[in-house]
Amino acid sequence: MTFTDVLDKDLIKVPLEHSTKNAIIEELVDVLASKRGKSHREEILRAVLDREALGSTGLADSIAIPHAKTAAVDKVAVVVGISRLPVDFNAQDGKLSQFFFLVIAPEKEASAHIEVLASIARATSSPAFRRLLQSARSADEVMRLFLD
């Protein structure tokens, strides 16, 4: 499984409305909850925040990949969010973050989970691609960039 297998236009939000770390995590979880059902929203949010408490998922190069496994979902889901302005996500390189990939996986799908995470890391490793992503103005454009 790869990131593009689970890429869903309805789970892409451009631009994000919030500008603080926790508010962005909540916004991404809300995108997922509005598509997959709100009943597990709190459980998913708790799992993501618990993981985040162990160490920031803000990486280098403006990328953040908050993630968690939880019984609240039955298949791997990825929510993509792009912030118009860079945000302080406590990134490991001390810089601001702009591209957010929320990855939520069922507890029993460890293999699929790591494949999706690894494919996001590979896909966003190119500076040229990140520049294109930065210029995307809609979910359709983001979809096109990944599927091109």
Add this chain to the structure above:
Amino acid sequence: MTEPFHRMLVYLDGSEASVTASMAAIVLCKRLEAQLTAIYVVNTRALQDLVKARIFLDVEEREYRRDIEGDADRYLRHVQRLGRQKGVEVLTVKSSGTVHTEVRNHIMENKVDLLVLGGISQIHSRRDELLSETDRMMRTAPCPVLVVRENDTIWDMFETMPDMEAGGQ
């Protein structure tokens, strides 16, 4: 006339598609009297990449590795049981490393003549970095590859084949 395939390898990754592929492989091996091996590769390459990219903490890497090792044992046992049910001995291999490389090496070292895979990606990107492990295996395997699309036909074929454990031998 000799049968076209003698040594088949089915790749398991814990997905429903890979279990369906195993069922198809069992049916084929029964009909062709071929030998069947199921392989599960713990993707330690991806785990290492995630730690290197600092997406995973060390504690997560250990936890996920343990989960995947457990999945590997469970799914390999499951396919062995499916084979026994139909009177097909399924050999199992648990390996670790880069998935498509491990599978390719196993094929060459064991003279596998057919690789059976579950569904490949529905959405195709031209970008190499977005290829799934199953796609990579299909492209790099040094032998013919059978891609089993997940559908009810395979389940029907498997279910209608007489059980051996129930006394049909």
